[in-house]
Amino acid sequence: xxxRIEVIEDILDVNKQKAASNREIFDQSSVFTINLMASxxxxxxxxxxxxxxxxxxxxxxxxxxxxxxxxxxxDRAAAAGAKAVQINTGGGCHLDAMMIxxxxxxxxxxxxxxxxxENVGNLICPAGFPLGTHKNILIASTPEGDDKPYKYPTMYNxxxxxxxxxxxxxxxxxxxxxxFRQGVELLNPGLEAFPMSxxxxxxxxxxxxxxxxxxxxxxxxxxxxxx
Amino acid sequence: xxxRIEVIEDILDVNKQKAASNREIFDQSSVFTINLMASxxxxxxxxxxxxxxxxxxxxxxxxxxxxxxxxxxxDRAAAAGAKAVQINTGGGCHLDAMMIxxxxxxxxxxxxxxxxxENVGNLICPAGFPLGTHKNILIASTPEGDDKPYKYPTMYNxxxxxxxxxxxxxxxxxxxxxxFRQGVELLNPGLEAFPMSxxxxxxxxxxxxxxxxxxxxxxxxxxxxxx
Numbered sequence: 034x035x036x037r038i039e040v041i042e043d044i045l046d047v048n049k050q051k052a053a054s055n056r057e058i059f060d061q062s063s064v065f066t067i068n069l070m071a072s073x074x075x076x077x078x079x080x081x082x083x084x085x086x087x088x089x090x091x092x093x094x095x096x097x098x099x100x101x102x103x104x105x106x107x108d109r110a111a112a113a114g115a116k117a118v119q120i121n122t123g124g125g126c127h128l129d130a131m132m133i134x135x136x137x138x139x140x141x142x143x144x145x146x147x148x149x150x151e152n153v154g155n156l157i158c159p160a161g162f163p164l165g166t167h168k169n170i171l172i173a174s175t176p177e178g179d180d181k182p183y184k185y186p187t188m189y190n191x192x193x194x195x196x197x198x199x200x201x202x203x204x205x206x207x208x209x210x211x212x213f214r215q216g217v218e219l220l221n222p223g224l225e226a227f228p229m230s231x232x233x234x235x236x237x238x239x240x241x242x243x244x245x246x247x248x249x250x251x252x253x254x255x256x257x258x259x260x
Numbered sequence: 261x262x263x264r265i266e267v268i269e270d271i272l273d274v275n276k277q278k279a280a281s282n283r284e285i286f287d288q289s290s291v292f293t294i295n296l297m298a299s300x301x302x303x304x305x306x307x308x309x310x311x312x313x314x315x316x317x318x319x320x321x322x323x324x325x326x327x328x329x330x331x332x333x334x335d336r337a338a339a340a341g342a343k344a345v346q347i348n349t350g351g352g353c354h355l356d357a358m359m360i361x362x363x364x365x366x367x368x369x370x371x372x373x374x375x376x377x378e379n380v381g382n383l384i385c386p387a388g389f390p391l392g393t394h395k396n397i398l399i400a401s402t403p404e405g406d407d408k409p410y411k412y413p414t415m416y417n418x419x420x421x422x423x424x425x426x427x428x429x430x431x432x433x434x435x436x437x438x439x440f441r442q443g444v445e446l447l448n449p450g451l452e453a454f455p456m457s458x459x460x461x462x463x464x465x466x467x468x469x470x471x472x473x474x475x476x477x478x479x480x481x482x483x484x485x486x487x
Binding site: 072073074100101102103105106124126153154155156157158161174176177178180181183184185186187199201202205206207232 | 381
């Protein structure tokens, strides 16, 4: 059993080092990066499609898509107008920093303003493997139920922003927004949240404004750091 | 890297042996067992509640609930009228056969007809760790989207029955039932499926009849085997 624990610690250490070196690469190329995590079907790919459609005339966007099989998600991102790279984990339940380092070789990062990494659909394992991105973002969706912060605390605790998707389904599902938000507040006080519907596009505008501000602030920060 | 692979193989081997010994325990006690798997929020706990409410006057039901944190699900199963044991994996992304062996000590299995094991909400990792149950059952839910069989083939490939939950939401979500079923058929030809809504209880009756038949057939099989 001790062998197993040592091996796992070793894997996490290597991941941490690679995440730091990924971050250096992102900053050298002035690209703002997010790691988008969620359960299967919460709306990661739909949000990425909408973000590309709204923003690709203003900024250059690339997507790295993580899935255990198929290139369905990367195909959707590419069809929406972004440069897209698919990582198939071959059964693996999360992306790790080494996979991202490898995928970056497929992108001309200097020509990219925003890199969105779509993690494997999983509310548990991705939380343990930072990728080096500037922000970790979680999508919750109302049909999943309002108890998810309480049941998946590591994920909710570790993210920098929260999208609450599928608010158009609120009349048809059992979801108490106050109970949900109390759970979030308990784990991650003051967490910025964006209630929205990718279906109706209600609430999308605030997310788009936030992303633009993040991309611009990142570029300003790097200019200051380099002067 | 070879150390890592050997350790993982070792873990899977131990799990397989423990699963076989769990199965022997189940059969000695004439208890029919299912391993219920799904994404977070697909409706595992709701289905368990309904199954207990419909059946607890006819058969004796116990539940083992796996979660990474809290006892919310076991509390719901207990409130519905079953003996319930909670396993908190402390961050672990799936149940394994060793955890079940341990949890069985909390149950008087000889007094149980049906044991439902609610796995951790995860469409990936639980597929790799059989628990020794008679049937592995997956719940899909319509708001997750119709592409899930294609994207999570290992899970869809390895189950013995499929519940398609939240059909009451079909008018409000983008879900092509034919495309979904084609994916299922590709991976698991002839898989028995139960479209239903835990919210409206549409379709529930066929599931209840199936469970009763499974429990009865299991008891008959064991009587014949022992004579």
